[in-house]
Amino acid sequence: MSTDYDAPRHPASSDLAEDSLEELTARRATAQSALVDVDENDSGFELPGAELPDEELTVPVVPMRGDEFRCSSCFLVHHRSQLAREKNGAPICRECD
Secondary structure (H helix, E strand, C coil): CCCCCCCCCCCCCCHHHHCCHHHHHHHHHHHCCCCCCCCCCCCCCCCCCCCCCCCCCCCCCCCCCCCEEECCCCCCEEEHHHEEEEECCEEEECCCC
């Protein structure tokens, strides 16, 4: 038996079509609550073990050396031994080639 998927679908219970606008509005108002549950003790979302102290994190920045290059595909700094080729004058590493 073939099914016409373009035909309008009717809900299984046809009692919704017989309800009045006031009944539908009242049913919708009871289903949705305007109140939001707020936990007074909730201090926010915290991941376990991810406590960050109030210290400034510093990372030393080392300038690129003469025997290193920055891959134009992944933008990572590699040693010259990782150079696979140059495409339009831009170096590409072995991992991106």
